[in-house]
Amino acid sequence: MKLTSSLVWLRRDLRVFDHVALHQALMASEKVYCVFVYDTTILDALPRRDRRVDFIHASIAEVASELTQLGGHLIVRHGDPQQEIASLAAALGVQAVFCNHDYEPQAMARDATVAQTLEADGRQFYSYKDQVIFERDEVLSQTGGVFSVFTPYKNAWLKKLAADPSVLAPYNIEPHAARLAPPPSPAPALPTLTELGFEPSNLAELKIPTGMSGAARLFEDFLPRIADYNVARDFPAVKGPSYLSIHFRFGTLSVRHLVRTVLDLQERGNCGEGAAVWLSELIWREFYAMILYHHPHVVDSAFKPAYDAIEWETGAKADALFTAWCEGRTGYPLVDAAMLQLNQTGYMHNRLRMVTACFLIKDLGIDWRRGEAYFALHLNDFDLASNNGGWQWASSSGCDAQPYFRIFNPVTQSQKFDAQGKFIRRYLPQLKQLSDKEIHAPWEAPRMLAPDYWPPVVMHDEARKLTLARYEVVKKPAA
Incomplete structure (x- = not known):
């Protein structure tokens, strides 16, 4: 039996092509509405200049334009989706809400609540694999x-x-686009960043391509x-x-x-x-x-429970070291350049994600969860599963992780993967006078060549010994 009308809820699927939920709704319904909710339960905790919000805002504008060209329109709401979706579904009189799966624990709990609310009101909730x-x-x-x-x-x-x-x-949309609900007249304007409580970031300056x-x-x-x-x-x-x-x-x-x-x-x-x-x-x-x-416990705990017994560095000294890592002031050029790249652009090269994570955990002895949270706040591409998996890999506490006794040497990583120091000089111009050999370990060069750079906050060889001792608690006996 074909539905009279339905609502497609866009979330982590900001496009109007090869879209499973939209395709399924169009196949099952005579009329299909589309909505995106700026989720205040997420947005309220973000800084007022957030590149991700900028990216979403630009991408939503493109989705709205594409839907208009297909004869439909995009409804935009700003609030808690657990209330907004049920309220909009009732106002439109739709029989069902369609969306694509989200696998994060909080999102799954949110969807379960929305589904229960809709079903209590006599409406259906359908979710599909898409990402x-x-x-x-x-x-x-x-x-x-x-x-x-x-x-x-x-x-x-x-x-x-x-x-x-x-x-x-592919899940084609255009052959069925005639079932998209036409826009109201006049069609409401999309909310501006200011109306959402945000200010423009440097996304445009960085020339990061947005949308489909x-x-x-x-x-x-x-x-x-x-x-x-x-x-x-x-x-x-x-x-x-x-x-x-x-x-x-x-x-x-x-x-x-x-x-x-x-x-x-x-x-x-x-x-x-x-x-x-x-x-x-x-x-x-x-x-x-x-x-x-x-294994949703990985959000807060080690995938391998034994690794939760590790005693990480705490107190004022650890806080100072963590701040130096965050701000790119560790004295290790590749680590510092990578952190400055993250802070300035919201992007970090994948090799450098491993290097910086390993340095925080195994050179500074700081809990991987602190670094994971910092990346979660600053990465444009933050994804809970991948970010958590990567940090637990570096800490050796995750599935198929880096063995705890394999500890990246930040100097040799620099020499191997940025041999000429091109990446380092891009973010640390105060080191431009150093030779390609000196730039990887400036403390070994004459100080007058890099007077504005910091001495190393730890010496790697000493830190490595401390890490091996710290990980003794999880060391397995020889077979």
Whole structure:
């Protein structure tokens, strides 16, 4: 039985193409409304200049424009979605609300509350898989268990995709666009940033592409470079990554389209090893989403409970070290340049996320949760599952994590991945007088060449010994 009318609730899926919930609503309904809610339960805690809000605001404007061209319109609300969705559904008289799954614990609790409220009012709540290829229990071990090691998960993921490539089929919107509810006359204007309680950030100055069109441009720019991704991705001064992470976060792209495209490249055999490595990174994203879904305790605790017994540094000295790390004043140029990149742009190169996280945890001895929270506040592409997974990897407390005794040396990492100091000089111009050799450890160079730079807050070799002692509590006896 076809529904008379329904409402599509956009969240982490800010696009109007290959959109599962919108497609399903159009197929099931005679009339379809679309809504986005600026969620005050999230926004109220953010700084007034937040690049992510800027990104969402610009992306929503593009969604609204696309819907208008298709004959529909976008309703925008500002408030708590647990009230706003039920209220709007009642005002419109729709029979059902459609949306796409969100796998974060708080979001799942929110959706359960919304579903209960709607059902109590005689309306239905439908949710679909959209932001990943495989979710929840779709990739399991041969015994039906949940994977905790990435490589066998990846192999099972690839095997499942090969067995059922139909999961990549697009969900077309345009053939059914006539069922979109037409806009009211006059159509209300979208809220401004000021009306939402925010001020413009430096997003435009940074020239970060927004919306569906921005994601498409970045992907098209990346495809000619994808063959070299397996090597180029590790060097922060090189244009190696796709820079699509923020678009994954807010769903301005279709993961199905991206995977289809990469598989087509592989079939044609002209993409080197890079395409396979990039696809592997997408699978890491789904692996961490699966871990969060099955093990929600990782939000506050170690995936491996034994690691919660570690005694981290606390007190005034630890706070001062944490502040130095946050502000890029540790005396280790690669770490400091990476933190300045984060603070100034909201982006950090993936290799540097590992280096800075390892430094905070294993050189400064500070709880990984403090660093995770700092990244959550500042990363444009913050995603709970990936951010948590990455920090627990660095702390050795997560699934398939870096072994605790493997500790990144920030100097050798700098020498290997920024040998000429190009990235370092971009964010630390006070070191420009140093040679390519000196720039990685300025304390060993004549001080007059870098008088405005800081001495190292710790010496790595000494810190490494302290870390190994700190981790003794979780050390397993030899077999």
